[in-house]
Amino acid sequence: MDRKKVIAKLNEMLEHEMAAIVTYLHHSFVVPGIHRQPVVDLMQLRAKESMAHATLLGNKIMALGGHPSVRVSEVFEPGPQQTTREMLEEELEAERKTLEEYKGLLRMVKDDVPLEFMVRGILLEEQGHVESLEIMLRGEGREE
Ligand SMILES: [Fe+2]
Numbered sequence: 001m002d003r004k005k006v007i008a009k010l011n012e013m014l015e016h017e018m019a020a021i022v023t024y025l026h027h028s029f030v031v032p033g034i035h036r037q038p039v040v041d042l043m044q045l046r047a048k049e050s051m052a053h054a055t056l057l058g059n060k061i062m063a064l065g066g067h068p069s070v071r072v073s074e075v076f077e078p079g080p081q082q083t084t085r086e087m088l089e090e091e092l093e094a095e096r097k098t099l100e101e102y103k104g105l106l107r108m109v110k111d112d113v114p115l116e117f118m119v120r121g122i123l124l125e126e127q128g129h130v131e132s133l134e135i136m137l138r139g140e141g142r143e144e
């Protein structure tokens with residue numbers, strides 16, 4: 001395992017998770033409509049899950065002798081006109097990208113079994129995030 005490259009990739013994922021925290025928390029504030037509350041609750045849960053991922057990454061970066069980034073990946077903010085559906089679509093796109101990036105990280109850590117286990121655990125949750133958004137968006141058309 002190339003420790004330097006792994007630390008760099010872990011930091012990149014940390015910055016993505018920080019952006020996910022910011023995005024989900026922001027969406028939990030601004031989601032409109034009379035059916036907003038379950039979406040608000042879900043967005044708050046996703047923000048907390050992203051913080052849990054960020055925590056795993058930051059601690060692992062330290063354990064490997066690196067220094068955790070305080071940067072946040074670019075956050076998309078189109079303003080107050082964004083609909084709930086557009087928010088969910090934006091989240092789905094970000095979750096799919098994150099999932100692919102974690103798969104890339106997994107290939108880099110094959111010979112560190114505990115780290116590989118950690119990445120697999122995060123991957124499982126990211127897959128769940130993608131699937132739940134796909135199902136929500138599938139139902140959206142029928143309700144309107
Ligand atoms: Fe995450």
Ligand SMILES: [Fe+2]
Nearest residue numbers: 095125126129
């Ligand atoms: Fe996620």
